[in-house]
Amino acid sequence: MRIKKSVSKHSISYSIIENVRDINGTSTTRVVEALGNEQEIRDKHPGIEPEEWARQYAKKLTNEKKSQQKLSIIKFNTEKLIESDEQRTFNVGYLFLQSLYYQLGLSKITQDIQSKYKFEYDLNEVLSKLIYMRILHPNSKRSSFEQAKQLLEGIHGEPHHMYRALDILKKESDAIQSAVYRNSQKIVTRHEKILYYDCTNFYFEMEQEGGLKQCGVSKEHHPNPIVQMGLFMDGSGLPLAFSTFPRNENEQTSLNPLEKKILKDFELSEIVVCTDAGLSSKNNRLYNTLGSRGFITTQSIKKLKKHLKAWALDPSGWRTTTSSQPIHLGEIEDMPNNTETYYKERWIKENDLEQRLLVTFSPKYKSYQETIRKRQIECALKKVDKPSTLKKKCANDPLRFIKVSHATTDGDIAEKGQITLDGSVIEKEAQYDGFYGICTNLTSDPSELIRVNHQRWEIEESFRIMKTELKSCPVYVRNDDRIEAHFLTCFLSLLIYRLLEQKLDHKFSCQKTIKTLKEMNVMKTSGDGYIPLYEHTHLTDQLHEIFGFRTDFEINTIKHMKNILKLSKKAK
Structure with missing residues (x-):
């Protein structure tokens, strides 16, 4: 002084x-x-x-x-107005995301790309802010730029830099995905021998189709053009690689090209690809019998050939994973709270493909399916008195249980259609309750195959997070290159969130984690430092302990916050 x-x-x-x-x-x-x-x-x-x-x-x-450095006395004047246009609150929750961003080596990756193309704006600044904002405040690119001003370090550059950066990111998308995969192995253990693949679609905030944007049936029933994404996830629940393709292309053909890229760029060879039945064509299965590869795919019992369906539904010849003694399903009907899983298996060969058919039966799953169908029947009955609503929209629509007859019991033409429950449809569906099928070329223990296949729910969860929490759609960009770059930033955001989720040991929901990060704001005091404005919780404690810095002191000095910024930008 x-x-x-x-x-x-x-x-x-x-x-x-x-x-x-x-x-x-x-x-x-x-x-x-x-x-x-x-x-x-x-x-x-x-x-x-x-x-x-x-x-x-x-x-x-x-x-x-x-x-007395640890004691800070701040004086405020009750008659002095605050400074005009002065920002006083900042978000520090993004610092935990920033730590993972730098540990993944994305700063070094963007520096190498920048030196290759020689453009003026800071690619690291653009990509990092696009990722932080996709998690904290998902919206359009321009809105992300404005929201990024609320971060402790703010944002530098201009909004149009974000759009220019998308063109470069698309060109380097494959290289970024493979580099991030290698760097992620330094942070967590990745189980890449089991890979899960699935597809979903995203709709656009526009009506004109073209390029990747093609009209088709959307899972959200939007009439707008949509684009499809294929995503590979490893056995540890982390996204591995993705690709995009038009909606009018068969999603089954999207698996092999992306898998070949992974085998080459990610230097993987011994893998087992796990998919649902919709993605498992004969060609895809045959491809994954080559070399040291394998496949596990779901199999609809309803779509089996007649003799295989009869074998699958036969109540005799079942076993449990803990006993080799044969069991008749009739023996377990009166066992309340039975959580055991029963199975039977056989090898089948059709044309050039030899595979193992594993069928499971779970009383718990049967009870679940019965409950769902009961609710659907109740829903269908409510619509019986409203003929105008009796138009089935999808395969699982409750109206499939309704039968409309235009003839009386005497065979005469009825003035109005006779609307009744179709008992034959209900009975036909009920026979499959509790049954589940898997096809594979592996000779692994049945309990291990069941466990691996069950984990497919995590890739569905990843798609849900992308659509609901990260709001990856609607897509606002129009150019094909920028569309692919948009999904690259969504993919990287999902990876960083999933890494954070693992570090938190899956103790907190996605909604709670993101909400906490979003609300971790501090208030700047003139010359003294930053005062936390957020609630001190078990989750904030976990974040601080895991990442090795704290922002929850009564006041954080400027020097202390500078040290935190250095720690958050430390590469692994």
């Missing part, structure tokens, strides 16, 4: 000032205390020159501050 001497026509006044530097390195001064003019100082402290006394007092305050 030092004194400031202000000389006017009639007097000389003194004040104590000190240098302060904000989080971005900008230096300024602030008044610590006004001491008054020379006459006022002489009246209060006779026998000493005002300037000398002011210097001694400044030295005293400096020494007191050094000895």
Whole structure:
């Protein structure tokens, strides 16, 4: 601290000032205390020159501050207005995402890309902010730029840099995916021998189709053009690679090209690809019998050939994973709360494909399916009196249980259609309750195959997170290259969130984790530091302990926050 001497026509006044530097390195001064003019100082402290006394007092305050660094007293003026257009609150929740971003080596990756193409804007700045905002405040690119101003470090550059960066990111998408995969192995253990593949679609906020944007049946029933995404996930639940393709292309043909890219770029060879029945064509299964590869795919019992269906539904010849003794399903009907899974298996060969058919039966799953169908029947009955609503929209629509007959029991033409429940449809569906089929070329233990196949729910969860929490759709960009780059940022955002989820040991829901990060705001005080404005919870404790820094002191000094920024940008 030092004194400031202000000389006017009639007097000389003194004040104590000190240098302060904000989080971005900008230096300024602030008044610590006004001491008054020379006459006022002489009246209060006779026998000493005002300037000398002011210097001694400044030295005293400096020494007191050094000895009491842990105590900060902030003074506010009840009659002073806050500064105009001055930002006072900042988000620090993104710092945990930033730590994972740098651990994945994305900063180094973007630097290498920047040196390759020689453009002026900062690609690392653009990509990092697109990812943080996709998790914290998902919206359009322009909106993301504005929201990024709320981060502790803000954002530099211009909004149009985000759009220009998308063109470059598309060109380097494959290289980024493979590099991030290699770097992620330094952070967590990845189980890449089991790979899960699935597809979903995303709709656009526009009506004109073209390129990747093609009209088709959307899972959300939107009439807008849509694009499909194929996603590979490893056995640890982390996204591995993705591709995009038009809606009017068969999704079964999307698996092999992306798998070949993974085998080459990711240097994987011994893998087992797990898919649902819709993606498992004969060609895809044959492809994954080559080399050291394998496949596990779901199999609809309803679509089996007649003799195989009869074998699958036969109540005899079942076993459990803990016993080799044959069991008849009729013996377990009266066993309440039975959570056991029963199975039977056989090898089948058709044309050039030899595979193992594994069928399971679960009383718990049977009860679940019966409950669902009962609710659907109740829903269907409510619509019986409303003929105008009796238009089935999908295979699982409750209206499949309704039968409309246009003839009386005597064979005459009825004036109105006779609407009744179709018992034959209900009975036909009920025979499959509790049964589940799997096809594979592996000779693994049945319990292991059941466990691996059951984990497919995680890739569906990843798609749900992308659509619901990360709001990957509607897609606002139009150009095909920028569409693919948009999904690259969504893919990287999903990967970073999933890594965070693993580090938190899956203890918190996706909604709670993101909400907490979004609400971790601090208030800037002039020259002193940043005061937390968020609730101190078990989740915030976990975040601070895992990442090795804390933002939840009563006041975080500027020096402390600078150290945190350095820690959050430390590569693995």
